Amino acid sequence: MGVDLGELALRKPIAFEDLAGKRVAVDAYNTIYQFLSIIRQRDGTPLMDSKGNITSHLSGLFYRNVRMLEYGIKVIYVFDGKPPEWKAGTLGERAAVKEEAQRKWEEALREGRLDDARKYAQGTSKLTPEMVEESKELLSAMGIPWVQAKSEGEAEAAYLVRMGRAEYSASQDYDSLLFGSPRLLRNITVSGKRKLPGRNAYVEVTPEVIDLDDTLNALGITRQQLVWIGLLVGTDFNDGVKGIGPKKGLKLVKECTGIGEVHRKSNSQEDLELWKSIEEFFLNPEVTDVSVKFGKIDAKRVCGILCDRHEFSKERIEGAISALMKKSGETDGQSSLGKWF
Numbered sequence: 001m002g003v004d005l006g007e008l009a010l011r012k013p014i015a016f017e018d019l020a021g022k023r024v025a026v027d028a029y030n031t032i033y034q035f036l037s038i039i040r041q042r043d044g045t046p047l048m049d050s051k052g053n054i055t056s057h058l059s060g061l062f063y064r065n066v067r068m069l070e071y072g073i074k075v076i077y078v079f080d081g082k083p084p085e086w087k088a089g090t091l092g093e094r095a096a097v098k099e100e101a102q103r104k105w106e107e108a109l110r111e112g113r114l115d116d117a118r119k120y121a122q123g124t125s126k127l128t129p130e131m132v133e134e135s136k137e138l139l140s141a142m143g144i145p146w147v148q149a150k151s152e153g154e155a156e157a158a159y160l161v162r163m164g165r166a167e168y169s170a171s172q173d174y175d176s177l178l179f180g181s182p183r184l185l186r187n188i189t190v191s192g193k194r195k196l197p198g199r200n201a202y203v204e205v206t207p208e209v210i211d212l213d214d215t216l217n218a219l220g221i222t223r224q225q226l227v228w229i230g231l232l233v234g235t236d237f238n239d240g241v242k243g244i245g246p247k248k249g250l251k252l253v254k255e256c257t258g259i260g261e262v263h264r265k266s267n268s269q270e271d272l273e274l275w276k277s278i279e280e281f282f283l284n285p286e287v288t289d290v291s292v293k294f295g296k297i298d299a300k301r302v303c304g305i306l307c308d309r310h311e312f313s314k315e316r317i318e319g320a321i322s323a324l325m326k327k328s329g330e331t332d333g334q335s336s337l338g339k340w341f
Contacts, residue, residue: 003230005174007246010215020072025157027171028077035060036125077146078153143295155179155285178282184210
């Protein structure tokens with residue numbers, strides 16, 4: 001779920017047209033999980049081919065990236081590598097939540113409660129190694145580069161921005177700021193709507209940029225102190241301190257000179273050494289120094305993956321690709337593509 005720093009972030013709206021020609025490093029897992037969650041039938045069943053293979057993620061990747069390319073946005077997907085040892089507890093908790101959601105979904109289906117069924121189904125999404133590999137295959141066929149991170153994808157995306165290989169990192173989570181991304185881009189769903197977690201409802205949203213330096217200057221803190229706030233609120237690697245939110249955390253860290261003092265004054269029940277390890281991980285994450293090359297869409301290869309292998313409508317896929325190729329350089333984005341985006 002990431003760290004919740006929304007109350008403290010200094011946001012600026014940005015139009016999709018202003019992102020034309022910009023390189024955006026996207027947290028791949030964060031994005032694909034969104035597709036697996038929202039692209040479903042009315043009863044919550046994910047999109048599947050006749051063999052029972054889930055295709056929601058492929059539909060999402062294709063149509064959203066077609067729209068991004070129409071706007072002239074140069075997307076780079078970053079995939080998670082090996083998670084740090086502290087994340088094991090979080091992953092275990094998420095697995096338990098998915099099992100409970102699966103039970104409630106099946107119960108709602110048996111009782112004919114379709115609205116409840118769809119709501120619960122969204123919490124059952126699982127990303128398998130096969131889905132990851134096929135997602136990478138589709139991205140390559142579309143000429144979109146992807147990077148395999150050594151550890152957290154958001155850390156690698158933040159590094160790409162710091163090194164000037166991308167202008168923005170993109171994620172709905174705020175962890176990118178703790179990892180030092182100079183600019184975080186949020187709400188790039190293209191449609192202008194975002195689904196509310198756990199509800200079959202949407203809210204209007206616009207793309208926004210959070211500039212790390214502007215936020216830190218406005219708050220009067222350093223990035224290290226921002227990491228301390230994250231530890232107080234809770235991250236993917238620790239639970240945080242009960243009763244302390246972003247604003248209370250901000251007040252506390254400004255009164256302290258070190259992580260040990262923050263830990264003591266917050267009455268945290270977590271191990272201080274764990275905090276120090278997580279702090280080091282955010283400030284100096286393990287990343288891969290890679291070059292990024294953009295390609296061109298291979299229509300035959302894309303159709304082979306989506307249409308021949310998974311029975312997508314050849315007419316729709318070829319039509320989308322044809323429209324994109326005709327635009328080649330246009331960024332007005334006026335297209336009917338993307339039912340869910």
